[in-house]
Amino acid sequence: MAVGPENFPLMPAIAGVRLGTAKAGVKKPGRRDLVVIEVPNGASVAATFTRNAFCAAPVHVARDHLGQTAPRYLLINTGNANAGTGARGRQDAESCCTALADLAGIDSQQVMPFSTGVIGEPLPVEKIAAGLPEALAALAEDQWEAAAEGIMTTDTRIKGATTQVELSGGVVTINGISKGSGMIQPNMATMLGFVACDADIAPDTLQQWLREAVSVSFNAITVDSDTSTNDACTLIATGKGPTITAGEDEQRFRHALTGVLTELAQAIIRDGEGATKFVTLQVEQARTVEEARAVAFTVAHSPLVKTALYASDANWGRILAAVGRAPVDSLDVDRVVIDLGEVRLVEQGGRAESYTEEAGARVMAREEITIRIELGRGDASATVWTSDLSHDYVSINADYRS
């Protein structure tokens, strides 16, 4: 199940960024499960990684490699997360990097590894190494869709976003792909996101812009509150296109970048495990952004709110109870306002005078629902996106060994 129409965009080429896939049989044969992304010489690369303390071996290795030198290849496998694998896991991730480096004639530190899939099984290094020639032979600039398919696990849809923005020095193209469906509350990144553009941006600047864009996109979504061990989001700037100058150009570019990341993040929610609803939580009039986010995530994680959304039941009492238990000091409930779409649910500590069950039911019947919460104590705000909790969510996670 997934929410809204499926829509993979036409992706223009980004000169020098080539993508290749292979069927390496990591977990099962016949699946496109290996992806190589080639980064041109001279490009800047930035990345954010999961904050899960048990972060996976490839996360350690990718972060180390990025700290040492400019990457030339991203190497991604599905079917095995290489997480919870201890010292051996790191060695396995290094071995995969070495195998690719040998074929490409580069240094192994120039490869950033990424894995997603089952936690705790040893990574089948031989299979991955054996699949690399096929992936390298397939490298081409028009393979974004194949790469998006190659990084899927429990996803039911391939996920991509693209935009072009006109700057003073010319047009910049931003392409991105992502994957993720369950174990989703990214903290610093998503399950996996790969974004590239042709602008000319220094690595430190790129890293800062990525971090800020991720905080309002990938870090503002949750399916089930379970931050993964393997989350990573990587941004490439090839440097072959325009330089980004401070001022209006920078603003336009960063707005476009945030737009692409948000679209990719929202695509993960639309394809959230068992999702039948796409829910936007807007919290306003908070004292701080952190407070606004805390309230939004408390509502987004409430199993009772999520099952009510699944049932299309305008059960505003559960939303009120979730807001009431959020970690906010001395909340004055008489100043809290809660709207469901265009319908006022709660004001002055209770159900709004104007509220009718019919009006609530009309909004709840929709596939896309916005819950707006005013806290009445400041001017900070935050937006978070989530899905509902359905029978399919339980079936998927009670059956699938992930």
Next chain:
Amino acid sequence: MAVGPENFPLMPAIAGVRLGTAKAGVKKPGRRDLVVIEVPNGASVAATFTRNAFCAAPVHVARDHLGQTAPRYLLINTGNANAGTGARGRQDAESCCTALADLAGIDSQQVMPFSTGVIGEPLPVEKIAAGLPEALAALAEDQWEAAAEGIMTTDTRIKGATTQVELSGGVVTINGISKGSGMIQPNMATMLGFVACDADIAPDTLQQWLREAVSVSFNAITVDSDTSTNDACTLIATGKGPTITAGEDEQRFRHALTGVLTELAQAIIRDGEGATKFVTLQVEQARTVEEARAVAFTVAHSPLVKTALYASDANWGRILAAVGRAPVDSLDVDRVVIDLGEVRLVEQGGRAESYTEEAGARVMAREEITIRIELGRGDASATVWTSDLSHDYVSINADYRS
């Protein structure tokens, strides 16, 4: 569904504590939905209430009344929570207290009101008032089981616990009843718990002992992380039995009190909505108790861990990922140990060498499961109890308007 055998104990009378029930038709006719508990003159009463900012009208009123005078009656209705009802809700709760006070010839401040059920509907004061004579006529010291039935909502079982403890001044009896099944992560109390003993204890001391006992019993359980608007736990000490002297007597009494509260709290988890497993999370070697509790609740709330428990799948990767995302600064994963029952799952950052799928599956097949987590960074510990996340949980909460 519920976990373990149903077992309501024989409750000895506690002199002066009389209980009466009636069918007032609060939500539906023919249900025992009104309970009155009479407290003898001279008794001490202590109570803890929900910390939900949107706490219900009866919570406000009960707290106010308890602060003003010694209670003589507890008045409990199910079928309507009188929560999210604003100023009118408080007035309605006061009206119910007045109705009872008039019949009993006492002051309305001497009545503590409690409500549980649907949030946001006006309380049917007339029906409750009309039911009071029947409840008062039924008052007797042997009606604990009827009262336990009278406070049920989505509960599938009546819940009670009793113990007797021998002190230097004689035997003290402690009786308790509770209700709760969903919207359960109490914060300062349970959905509803009523406990009485015949010891002689000053109100301030009683309040302190109750608070400490609640913190390791009702405040250590979670079904779905959703702290209710109506949680309340009340403890009566009639003063007709022995005085509790400091030292060994106090220790024995408080141990017995914590035991009764823990049994009542665990009964709520065994009857958790859709529960098929009763899960004990023991976190050890934490720096502080708060840290240990935070890790335990993170694992207890993980939908992926809860669905794996439902599936009897020893999916240790999900437990590891939940521990890794818990709010603990600079956790050294190499020192973390995770045991499932008697089977070691995780050590040195990954799957334990000795682990086999068969051993994990053997433990997971049980109805009662203990997950033990050593953090390797201190000597504080905490225990939390929870249930699994099943199809029935979704069905119950997608169908029932609570």
